[in-house]
Amino acid sequence: MAGVEKLRFYPATMRSGSGARLTDLDGRDYVDLTATWTAAGLGYGHPRVAAAVADALGGQPGSGLSIMHENAVLLAERLLELVPGAEDRRVYLGHAGSDACDVALRCARAATGKRGVVAFQHSYHGGFGLAQSVSGVLVEGGATPDPHAVFVPYPNPFRPHRGTVEESVVDSLSQVEEALKGGDVAVIAVEPILSDGGFIVPPQGFLSRLAELARAYDTLLMVDEVKMGLARPGRMHAYDSDGIAPDIVCFGKSLGGGLPIGAAVGPAWVFDGPAASALLTMAGNSVCAAAALAVLDELAENDYPARAALLGEHFIDGLRNLQDGNGLQGGRSARYIGDVRGRGLCIGLELVLDRESNDVAPDMTRKVVYRMWQLGVTVFSVGENVLEITPPLVITSEDIDQAVTVIDQAICDVADGYVTDDDVAPYSGW
Ligand SMILES: Cc1ncc(COP(=O)(O)O)c(C=O)c1O
Incomplete structure (x- = not known):
């Protein structure tokens, strides 16, 4: 593929997709939070x-x-x-x-x-x-x-x-x-x-x-x-x-x-x-x-606006819960979550070096996106330090809960040094 059309965050190659899930060449399943930059609004392979x-x-x-x-x-x-x-x-x-x-x-x-x-x-x-x-x-x-x-x-x-x-x-x-x-x-x-x-x-x-x-x-x-x-x-x-x-x-x-x-x-x-x-x-x-x-x-x-509003609220509640220090990793991710914002299933999560300075954390963001992929959730980032959370509108609340758990873990894993500069160097996103 020509470099001019590459904007990549991790080395994923998918074979198929269904609803809000993608499956890679090895048969591994991912919860997708990208909807491919929102193109798959109704999810992958919608029967209608x-x-x-x-x-x-x-x-x-x-x-x-x-x-x-x-x-x-x-x-x-x-x-x-x-x-x-x-x-x-x-x-x-x-x-x-x-x-x-x-x-x-x-x-x-x-x-x-x-x-x-x-x-x-x-x-x-x-x-x-x-x-x-x-x-x-x-x-x-x-x-x-x-x-x-x-x-x-x-x-x-x-x-x-x-x-x-x-x-x-x-x-x-x-x-x-x-x-x-x-x-x-x-x-x-x-x-x-x-x-x-x-x-x-x-x-x-x-x-x-x-x-x-x-x-x-x-x-x-x-x-x-x-x-x-x-x-x-x-x-x-x-x-x-x-x-x-x-x-x-x-x-x-x-x-x-x-x-x-x-x-x-x-x-x-x-x-x-x-x-x-x-x-x-x-x-x-x-x-x-x-x-x-x-x-x-x-x-x-099927009133998707109402569905997006409801699920979006659930997602944002889950992310704000992490920001409030209630994540399963001992609340450690809270320090890095500067802002959670959005309407419906248009959600941005801004990662910062710490909550006192709110300085942007671009390096951490690249690594969190990469780590989330390793943990089975696909997401992209925008700006310098924002996770763009725009899943297919058919996502379930169970998948949302799993994604919130993975976001929490990925932030803590990156803080603990699980992802190296070399890991992300070829996939620097924007
Ligand atoms: C707000 C907005 N307008 C226009 C476009 C262009 O759309 P496309 O890349 O599908 O041509 C994009 C793509 O990211 C976009 O985000």
């Missing part, structure tokens, strides 16, 4: 998705959108229902979150005739094009920033960049406003929970204040739900927690139930032109569209 895909694959009405087919139209209609809006709207269907965000940003620029994009530091919107060049994480890592992008701080309740949380929110919003005052900003791009950049859950009200600013300055607001959206935060959309109505919403990852598909929903005046400027031959193909329809049916009929 598998049946829909088999059916669509057996009689494909073409393999793209130049000859229209029913599944694409049905999916577009479902997405319009999911993202209500007053004006005439359109749906872009693509292959992933990256192109959904890229096309949305490009269309916003073309339609408004404005060049600027307000984005957030440590944000992630995609691996190429404009989506990449307004992604704080990638630009900070060496990608070329878009010359018209302005990056502002995302308010972090655990580590406010100004004196208090409220002062940080005010500062972020005033930096946004400063950029908008110039009059050349086409769109504000925001993640409703900043995930790859450190799993930051913004203070309540931040998104609605951002939406007010966008409205006041007649600028489009694009909310990137690619990673956190579709039931995982305990609501269908992560932005619902602030009750906003974004102009543009982007989807990806879990939408396809493991198959590649992404979507952007927004005003017709934004997405209708320039005609044929975002052509990917197989975008919107009937097989991936069938998978997405099955995912949306399953999420709605």
